[in-house]
Amino acid sequence: MIILGGSASTSLAEKVAKELGQKPGNVEIKRFPDGEKYIRIHEDVKSKDVAIVQSLYRSPDEYIFEYLIMADTLRDMGVSSITGVIPYLAYARQDSRFYPGEALTSASVAKLFEAAGTTSVLTVDCHLHRLGDVSKVFKVPAKNLSAMPSLGKYARETLRPRNPIVVAPDEEAEQWAGTVAKELDAEHTHFTKRRIREEGQTSSRLELDTGNAEFKGRDVVFADDIISTGGTIAGAARACKKKGAKRMFVVCTHPVLAKGAIKLVKAAGVSRIIATDTIPSPISKVSVAPVLAAALKNNP
Numbered sequence: 364m365i366i367l368g369g370s371a372s373t374s375l376a377e378k379v380a381k382e383l384g385q386k387p388g389n390v391e392i393k394r395f396p397d398g399e400k401y402i403r404i405h406e407d408v409k410s411k412d413v414a415i416v417q418s419l420y421r422s423p424d425e426y427i428f429e430y431l432i433m434a435d436t437l438r439d440m441g442v443s444s445i446t447g448v449i450p451y452l453a454y455a456r457q458d459s460r461f462y463p464g465e466a467l468t469s470a471s472v473a474k475l476f477e478a479a480g481t482t483s484v485l486t487v488d489c490h491l492h493r494l495g496d497v498s499k500v501f502k503v504p505a506k507n508l509s510a511m512p513s514l515g516k517y518a519r520e521t522l523r524p525r526n527p528i529v530v531a532p533d534e535e536a537e538q539w540a541g542t543v544a545k546e547l548d549a550e551h552t553h554f555t556k557r558r559i560r561e562e563g564q565t566s567s568r569l570e571l572d573t574g575n576a577e578f579k580g581r582d583v584v585f586a587d588d589i590i591s592t593g594g595t596i597a598g599a600a601r602a603c604k605k606k607g608a609k610r611m612f613v614v615c616t617h618p619v620l621a622k623g624a625i626k627l628v629k630a631a632g633v634s635r636i637i638a639t640d641t642i643p644s645p646i647s648k649v650s651v652a653p654v655l656a657a658a659l660k661n662n663p
């Protein structure tokens with residue numbers, strides 16, 4: 364298999380290739396003065412299986428378009444298969460029409476990927492809360508992998524929480540808290556979060572129900588898929604602090620990190636925030652490369 368990195372994920376593609384005992388394929392990506400992209404694949408890909416690693420963060424529209432051009436070019440060059448390795452799958456959150464006339468962007472992105480020749484998809488801790496699974500968005504085989512076992516292992520070996528309780532800040536995150544709790548051999552609980560978004564507004568207000576778990580004197584490890592504004596974790600951390608929590612840590616897969624997010628979470632009393640490299644960031648201490656490489660090895 365040939366591993367090609369799009370410009371969003373050159374470093375991750377290198378790590379994935381290394382896990383597979385090889386070097387990433389040579390792709391040339393340049394920008395013309397008018398903003399257009401020039402792409403050239405310097406590999407003999409005819410009849411080969413190719414994986415494009417491209418995480419869709421920060422400039423998702425640019426990276427999606429780059430992916431589409433790469434896939435379309437590979438198909439023209441006669442590849443045998445194209446696996447889209449999309450660790451952070453942008454637009455997944457819009458997996459339902461909440462208001463009439465809204466674009467169902469998760470479905471639109473999937474259709475574009477397939478139209479460009481993608482034959483299978485791998486993603487990580489995908490945020491499709493209404494649909495539940497990425498295989499429901501794509502018609503080609505699509506698999507959701509999880510970074511939570513690796514994050515849980517990191518928490519056990521490096522954060523070393525004492526008498527820990529793992530907290531999911533909302534119901535959807537319970538699956539991830541459960542996995543991290545297993546690694547820590549700890550109890551887990553979930554909060555209930557309600558986002559109140561008025562029609563016409565893009566931001567929302569949060570309401571949290573923290574349930575009956577005991578926090579007094581215990582270390583808390585929050586587990587979630589995404590930290591974006593940091594509002595969810597900061598709210599959950601303030602609630603745990605009020606209930607007597609001792610040290611607080613966060614593990615999350617995708618550090619989207621809007622401006623001020625880390626500051627907000629730390630101001631709420633969290634001492635360390637750990638994320639993966641699906642999105643490169645200063646807190647990306649755990650790599651998803653081993654999980655992606657293992658899945659590529661088993662990709663039929």
Ligand code: R5P
Pocket residue numbers: 532533535536587588589590591592593594595596
């Ligand atoms: C929501 O359902 C997600 O799992 C995250 O909790 C959410 O995206 C985090 O966003 P923010 O950091 O802006 O609160």
